[in-house]
Amino acid sequence: MISRTQALTACVAFWTTTILGGCVVNPVTGERQVSLISAQEDIQLGQQHYAANQQQQGGQYTIDPTLQNYVSQVGQKLARVSDRPQLPYEFVVLNNSVPNAWALPGGKIAINRGLLVLLDDEAELAAVLSHEIVHAAARHSATAMSQQQLLGAGLAIVGAATQNSGYSDLISTGTQLGGSAYIARYSRGNELESDQYGMKYMAAAGYDPQGAVRLQRKFVELSEGRQTGGLEALFASHPPSQSRVSANIKHSQSLPKGGITNQAAYQKAIAQLKRDADAYKNYDNAIAAANNKNFDSALTLVRKAQKQQPKEAAFYALEGDLLSQKKQYKNARKAYDRAIQKDPALFSYWLKRGITNIKLKHYSSAEGDLTRSLRYLDTAYAHYYLGQTYERQGNKQSAYKHYQEAAGAGGEIGTMAQNRIKAIANKG
Template sequence: MSVRLNCEVCVTRRSFVRFFVSLLCLLLFAAACSAPIMPRLPQPSDRLSDGSAAEIPEVDQRNYSWLIQQLGGVYPDAELATYVDRVGQSLVSGLSPAGMEYRFVVLNDLVPNAVSLPGGFVAISRGLLVRLKSEAQLAAVLGCEIGHIRAGHHLQGVERDSGHRVDPELSVDSEYLELAISLSSVEQELLTKNYSLTQEQEADRLAVDMLAASGYLPDAVLELLEGYLEQQDHTDDGSVRLFRAHPVSPERLEKVRSYIGKYYPVRVSGGGGKDFLALVEPLQQSAESFRLYNQGRQLERKGQFAQAIAIYHQALQVAPEDALILAGLGLAYLRTEDMVPARRYLLKAVNLQGDYAKTRLGLGYLYLQKWQYAQAVNQLEASLRLLPTVEGAFLLAEAQQNIGQKVKARDLYRIVASVDQEGKLGRLAEQRQIVLDGE
């Protein structure tokens, strides 16, 4: 490694340490407002009119991965995941026409939320699960999201990007070509899509039909919305996202009540309940850790890092094996440049939930700052496989440059410069690329 490169890295480390830590924390806290790395949406012209699997000839796996990573990753509880999927599959088993394959997952996100994607991807957060009172209400949540998919609401009003903007000088043999394509697919951000009242009412009707056909009391949809309306009037900061995306009003409740009364005047419930209570009970028992974790996040947003760290430690006393809290604590230490405890808690978080990109990104950055470049490469590559980000690509380029992998570093810098042309990282990446091109 040249003296010039060593000096350059030192200058970069001094100049950008706070900049990168701020970006990493922004990525953790602002899932729907992070760097502009968006999935490819299906073209409106891809849709047919019958709601079948043929609507989406090829749903890009990046869409699903991006959604999951933006909302905390998959919650690591196999039994709960199997249960939620079983409830969801019972709702779609009788749909006609058949053919679309649905996937139901639980997100490791404490914020109450439920989201879906075209192609049959439905997710509910652990933060919303703990607020539900029965399996029928869980079915109602999943049913409403299925309704949005079947009605094609995701694709309504979507404006397509002109296409992938991959630097033509990037070799087709580059191992980072797929990364370049992912980073250049800038589209409408699905998590900020808000449904109209008309769309919600259509999804409600479809959910009522599915619940009734599956043996659940369709009144569960009404119960769910009544709970939403009450929470909306007394919402905390974390619930804003749910109610912004899914607006609730007395009019919406009345429409559901009228629809149920007209089409399902006689109702018999066959939906279960004991499994729901048993599986959700551990989440309910950790409600205090939820409260403390959210309090810590709010303190960090105010710049009160020492107080936030103390609160995170209290949360860990309640839930010592919670990967989300461990990641939050590790990144809080990273933000204060206290690398020893940052490494300890980030490593534990990765060991508990290895498929969460932002924890691996933070750990990769930490190794880079400690000049442990091989470990940095491992963590950053793992992060980018889970969720492509400009920050991760730039950090990986720096790590590759410092272990002498100039071709890989140059390709990565070129990608960042192409995607982030107006940003600070893009400009720095262009400078690095020019230097490497001249060597």
């Protein structure tokens, strides 16, 4: 976080410009800071990108809906005692093994199931959620993006944690599937600020603020170990340190002693996740095996995961990916059918089944699947393969339109689309 002197200097330099925002008061600390994004634009950004970020990171965890409700209730309890209780807060659990949590501008917050299984009680969950609430309430993302613009970088995406979301490039769909992610890599000052005021919110909501101390100690221990358990994404955006532990201990001394931990309630809430731990471990190992081109081993692992938890759509989608890699397209389509039946609200399942239908020359079905995927997330891949679908049916006008959409994304898929545009043009 830039210093108050730096912020005031920037404000003086830019207050006469026509750029919206400028020098504003941090709603949490009361200090002056630079923001070129209005509070209303902040909320709009979060609302605009929340669903897309969820889609890119595995979608919502659906096996146990009561867990979603539980996390949301804890989050809303904390939000009500925050410095900006009027924000349209939302809290979701994502079906992602990476231990991580994030906040978009305007109070749109997510936590991965991979992080929930590392926590011991509700106070530690409250520490995670209150920390993210402060990021949203203090408008840390707006400050980070504004600093980017002041440095001449424009309103850039500051960083997104989308790895290990289950969509490998097994069938050439790649990992960059489109959409924008305004998830900041926060400064050290932002992190300390979120720790401090997050603990304040915890105490105000009746939680034991020592939960935040325990949480940071746990993260420091994990970061110092040889095996971080996939915590790189969390540590990249929320780096742990002994100094943060010490700061949290100091903050806790000024807060009320005691408070609830609700360990029994928390353990009950994550009981299904713990029962399914082996299934998700087999799934993650299957992804790792596939990335190493060990497709037969990956199939064995993911089918074992299916037997352990037959309700998980992601397990069947991965089977479809693996069968597609082996060019067993009919069986791959059956696997995607099962994934869609279990979770019809994730774009990647429709996208992959659409591509498989192209391989099977079922162009009408492919058109329907790819169009459906665009309802959930607009991707260059869906547009490119819709172009393929229309071109192979002789509809050059529609093919050209979708290739143009894909070409605008750049990268490998953009180049492929540009080549098809040139080919169509050459054919007249």
